[in-house]
Amino acid sequence: MLRIISADFVISAAQPAQFPKAMIPEVAFAGRSNVGKSSLLNALCGRKGLAKTSSTPGKTQQINFFRINDRYHFVDLPGYGYAKVSKTDREAWVRLIESYLTNREQLRLVAALSDIRHEPTVLDLDLFHWLDSIGRPFVVVLTKYDKISPAQAQARHDEVLALVSKYVSCIGVIPFSSNTRHNFDKLTGAVGKALEGR
Ligand SMILES: Nc1nc2c(ncn2[C@@H]2O[C@H](COP(=O)(O)OP(=O)(O)OP(=O)(O)O)[C@@H](O)[C@H]2O)c(=O)[nH]1
Numbered sequence: 625m626l627r628i629i630s631a632d633f634v635i636s637a638a639q640p641a642q643f644p645k646a647m648i649p650e651v652a653f654a655g656r657s658n659v660g661k662s663s664l665l666n667a668l669c670g671r672k673g674l675a676k677t678s679s680t681p682g683k684t685q686q687i688n689f690f691r692i693n694d695r696y697h698f699v700d701l702p703g704y705g706y707a708k709v710s711k712t713d714r715e716a717w718v719r720l721i722e723s724y725l726t727n728r729e730q731l732r733l734v735a736a737l738s739d740i741r742h743e744p745t746v747l748d749l750d751l752f753h754w755l756d757s758i759g760r761p762f763v764v765v766l767t768k769y770d771k772i773s774p775a776q777a778q779a780r781h782d783e784v785l786a787l788v789s790k791y792v793s794c795i796g797v798i799p800f801s802s803n804t805r806h807n808f809d810k811l812t813g814a815v816g817k818a819l820e821g822r
C-alpha cells in the first residue's frame with residue numbers, strides 16, 4: 625500500500641514544454657471544475673494547502689505537478705466545463721489537457737472524478753469514453769461522498785458501475801470523501817498499485 629511520506633510542488637505548466645522530463649510514474653486527477661480534484665490530492669497527501677482549492681470553479685488553470693516520496697508525480701489538471709472563461713482560453717485548456725493525457729508516457733492512471741450527488745454529466749461521460757478510446761487506464765472517483773446518504777451513494781455507485789462496465793480501460797469506481805477520508809485506503813491502494821505496477 626502506498627504511504628505518502630513527502631509531497632512537494634514541482635511546477636505549474638501552461639504548455640507541454642514545461643512538463644517535468646523525469647521518467648517517473650505518475651497519476652493524474654481529472655474532472656470538471658469544482659468536482660474536488662485539488663481537495664482529493666491534498667487529502668491523499670495529508671496536506672491541506674498543497675494544491676489550491678476554492679469554492680469558486682476554475683481555481684486550477686494550469687497543470688500542476690507534485691513530487692511524491694521523491695519517486696512519483698501526482699498531477700492536478702485544470703477542470704473542464706468551466707463557463708466563465710473565453711472560448712479561446714477554453715480551447716487552449718482542452719488542447720493542453722488532451723495533449724497531456726494522450727502523449728504523456730509516464731502516466732500510469734487517470735483518476736476521473738465525478739460528483740456523487742449527480743448523475744455523471746455529459747462532459748464526465750465524454751472523458752470516460754475518450755480515455756477508453758485512447759486506452760488510458762482510469763479509475764472513476766465519485767467525490768463528495770459525505771454530502772449524501774449512504775443509501776443514495778450506493779445507488780449512484782451501482783448506476784455508475786453499470787455505465788462504465790463497457791470500458792475496458794476502467795479499473796473501478798470508488799466513492800470518496802476528502803472531508804471524511806471515506807475509502808482513503810481503497811483509493812491509495814489503487815493509486816499505489818498503478819504506480820508500483822503490483
Ligand atoms: N463536502 C465536501 N466538499 C468537498 C469535497 N471535495 C471538495 N469539496 C469542496 O468542493 C469545492 C471545490 O473543490 P476543489 O478541490 O477546489 O475542486 P477542483 O476540482 O480542484 O476545482 P478546479 O480547480 O476549479 O477545477 C471546495 O469548496 C471544496 O471544499 C468533499 O469530499 N466533501
Ligand SMILES: [Mg+2]
Binds near residue numbers: 703
Ligand atoms: Mg483544482
